[in-house]
């Protein structure tokens with residue numbers, strides 16, 4: 001900051017002065033700064049205390065390492081979104097932050113804090129990538145940043161059952177979590193009824209959660225086909241019963 005010409009006060013004051021200049025330069029109402037630390041020679045992309053991103057509540061700046069811990073640069077967005085929440089005065093909600101239900105700002109209490117509060121829903125201030133992917137910002141956080149009524153505490157306690165429910169945190173499991181397997185059958189030439197002598201093949205279907213719902217109804221991935229039953233030239237293949245059947249048409 002000194003090299004940029006901001007020489008007086010603490011580093012905090014210096015960044016504040018930079019932001020003041022930025023407000024006038026951009027004709028903006030407010031400004032904050034983001035510092036991205038070069039961690040090219042730091043295997044864990046974290047500071048010596050294990051932290052990798054922080055912000056001052058209400059500004060004037062946030063600091064992140066380039067690799068943002070083990071997230072990787074491709075996941076800087078969710079981390080910047082979370083820290084931007086702090087810039088706009090919102091509180092952390094993940095348990096290890098030692099958040100409490102009585103923390104408040106702008107009339108909105110921190111009732112989605114994981115430490116025994118009323119709400120239990122997905123939210124960017126709970127940290128991690130998953131809430132960002134879902135565009136989740138809870139009513140408590142919304143209230144704290146001045147968006148919405150600030151009334152929270154009745155958003156629900158999250159899911160308790162369902163193949164794709166994580167009952168530990170009450171949230172749907174992340175997208176692509178494996179939730180089931182099944183087997184699919186086919187005749188390799190002309191399903192469901194093959195020609196004489198066609199064989200029955202099978203492949204594994206790996207079912208996944210959608211990330212939004214609680215049922216196992218997301219995208220599926222498939223294994224390769226393997227032989228399930230070899231049919232003779234007097235038989236036809238049935239994918240429906242996944243077996244070979246004697247057929248009069250094959251004797252001709």
Ligand SMILES: [Zn+2]
Nearest residue numbers: 082083086092
């Ligand atoms: Zn935070």
